[in-house]
Amino acid sequence: SQELEQSPQSLIVQEGKNLTINCTSSKTLYGLYWYKQKYGEGLIFLMMLQKGGEEKSHEKITAKLDEKKQQSSLHITASQPSHAGIYLCGADGDSNYQLIWGAGTKLIIKP
Amino acid sequence: DGGITQSPKYLFRKEGQNVTLSCEQNLNHDAMYWYRQDPGQGLRLIYYSQIVNDFQKGDIAEGYSVSREKKESFPLTVTSAQKNPTAFYLCASSPRTSDDTQYFGPGTRLTVL
Numbered sequence: 001s002q003e004l005e006q007s008p009q010s011l012i013v014q015e016g017k018n019l020t021i022n023c024t025s026s027k028t029l030y031g032l033y034w035y036k037q038k039y040g041e042g043l044i045f046l047m048m049l050q051k052g053g054e055e056k057s058h059e060k061i062t063a064k065l066d067e068k069k070q071q072s073s074l075h076i077t078a079s080q081p082s083h084a085g086i087y088l089c090g091a092d093g094d095s096n097y098q099l100i101w102g103a104g105t106k107l108i109i110k111p
Numbered sequence: 112d113g114g115i116t117q118s119p120k121y122l123f124r125k126e127g128q129n130v131t132l133s134c135e136q137n138l139n140h141d142a143m144y145w146y147r148q149d150p151g152q153g154l155r156l157i158y159y160s161q162i163v164n165d166f167q168k169g170d171i172a173e174g175y176s177v178s179r180e181k182k183e184s185f186p187l188t189v190t191s192a193q194k195n196p197t198a199f200y201l202c203a204s205s206p207r208t209s210d211d212t213q214y215f216g217p218g219t220r221l222t223v224l
Contacts, residue, residue, distance in 0.1 A: 004153070033212065042115075042201060042215040088153065090213075098169070099213065101153030 002027045002093055006102035013079050014110050021074040021105045023089035029069045031092035033099065038085045046074075076107075084109045113138050115216035117202050122221045124196075132187045132219045134202035140214075141207040143185035147171060148199045148218075157200075160185055161207060189221065196223045 003026045013019045023032065031050050035043040047056045049065040049072060056063050060077045076083050086106050090099040115136045124130045136143065142161050146154040156169030160179040174193025179185055185204075189196045199220050203213040 009151075031211075035215075040199070040218070040220065042117075042217040043203075045212055045214060048210070048212055090154075098156055098159070099154075101155075103151060103153045 002091070002100050004089055004091055004100050004102040006087075006089060006105050008105060009103070010106040010108070012108045012110060015080060016078055019076050019079060019107070021087050021107070023072045023074070023091075023102050025070050025091055027070070029065065029072065029091050032065055032072045033090040034063050034072070034074055035088045035090065036085050037088060037104070043088065079109050081109050081111065083107060115202060115204055115214060117200075117216035117219050119219060120217065122219055124221070124223050126223055127191045129188055129190050130196075130221065132189065132200055132202075132221070134185045134187065134216060135183055136185075136204045136216075137183060138204055138206070138214065139182070140204035141182070142205045142211075143179070144203040144205075144213060145169075145175075145177065145185070145187045146201045146203065148201055154201065157187065196221060 005024045007022045033048050034046040037043045047063045052067045052069045054065045062075045065072045086104045088104045089102040093100040118133045144159045145157040148154050155171050157175050158166055158177040160166035163182050166177050166179050174190055176188045199218050201218045202216040205211045205213045
């Protein structure tokens with residue numbers, strides 16, 4: 001069965017610095033979703049990638065899907081306290097209508 | 112405002128009691144989902160429904176039950192058969208179109224004492 005591995009598990013970054021979070025799949029990705037979650041709250045949809053080499057940006061967050069469609073990265077430029085939270089990746093799984101989820105990356109921004 | 116609502120935000124129950132978590136959406140989405148989230152783990156699918164009056168078990172359905180009598184509503188009952196019910200529960204919906212992004216509610220934290 002397909003698995004998604006996120007790295008790192010947690011990350012502490014000085015405010016203003018750049019950072020990257022990775023999501024690696026054991027199988028080809030046909031749809032990759034990035035979400036952000038504040039502790040104790042629901043998931044906020046960020047971006048969805050489908051095509052190899054695809055790149056999307058939203059404000060200071062850029063997500064890419066590699067050409068082989070087995071890894072996605074989420075890059076934050078000039079991090080701010082508002083970027084703190086848990087970032088989760090989800091991917092279309094083998095079964096219809098089900099997403100496979102990574103365990104999440106906890107991001108802390110130091111002022 | 113379109114969105115997904117879950118109630119209550121926090122729920123405390125005694126061991127052995129059944130409890131029902133509410134999930135309502137006004138996005139006109141066909142599909143709805145229930146997930147369980149435990150610390151340090153990804154989301155695990157409990158049940159999902161693609162259409163009214165139909166639903167399927169997810170990966171961890173044991174000890175849970177659902178109904179889908181209306182398109183807008185997908186309540187989850189945590190029964191006394193669920194051995195470790197304390198968790199954060201998330202409801203989501205999706206349009207079931209070519210863009211099938213799932214949108215989430217704010218979650219319910221259930222604590223069984």
